Amino acid sequence: MTIPNKFSDMQNSEFHQFFVEELRDIYGAELSLVKALPKMQEASTSEELAAAFYKHASDTQLHIENLERIFDLLDEESDSKKCKAMEGLIQEAEEIISDTEKNSYTRDAALILAAQKVEHYEIATYGTLKTFARNMGHTEVAELLERTLVNEKTTDETLTEIAEDFVNSQAATE
Template identity: 55%
Template sequence: MPTSKTTSSTAKKNMSESKFHELFVDEIKDIYWAEKNLVKALPKMAKAATSEELKECITTHLEETKEHVARLEKIFELLGKRPQAKKCEAMEGLLNEGQEVIADTEADSAVRDAGIIISAQKVEHYEISAYGSLRTLAKVMGHKEIADILESTLEEEKNADATLTEVAESTVNEEASAE
């Protein structure tokens, strides 16, 4: 027969696992909102870009982002949950900041492109942080399939960030500094 200390310890552990799981699901809802809103914002960024290389980079990432949304919906399914978004204040702020950069810079300029890259990389860094943390939580909870899905997205976010850096360093920053 378990002692009351053992029962109390088990109850506390179950409650903390439940709260941990709730945190994980809540953060999945947050990044789901972020990705869905990024799908709306990326076409505007691509349209505002002057550099064909930058436009292509953004357009490619738009297609990946649509896949990220689908992966998150798969994660909800694996968790036995209905896909549900929770407003991501951080992503909303980053997207608003990106729109301000576009509004505050001259159209058809490398300076605008440099600003778009900066804004896009801020978004990528946020996503890298979120997906890395979520992958770690999934591993701790023993959700191997979910952790693998999150790892795939994390790698794509890192690649998008690296590609943006390449675009900035190969042409855009030099052109912007000459304007």
């Protein structure tokens, strides 16, 4: 008599497959973002914003490693999927760089806007994926997703602080 394997049955479910596809999508997003952040750092006027982008690039590498660990835990291939949403957000950031004056706080304010759009996309994605993982009983996966979610929220708060502390007021006087 064969005993049913609950994990194997779950892996074949439509919900689980959707979950894995969305993990691949955010994995692709993070792989794209880690390449874009140094360009945003270089385009920054203020040292504080450049440092925030540098830190976020480092954090993004950790997010990539967390996702690779999640794929291992789920016994899934860590294939990335092209994330159209992130592609659009990065393209928007590149347009901001080309459309704003170099060494201006207006550029920094615009870069913060672009970066916060990215953060909000990531926060929504990681929050939902964490909930999916919990619903399927993937406790360790949910914990890894929670860690990344907290980090994304912290990055968003840091960007807000930089904008509110001086970038927006400096931009308004240019």
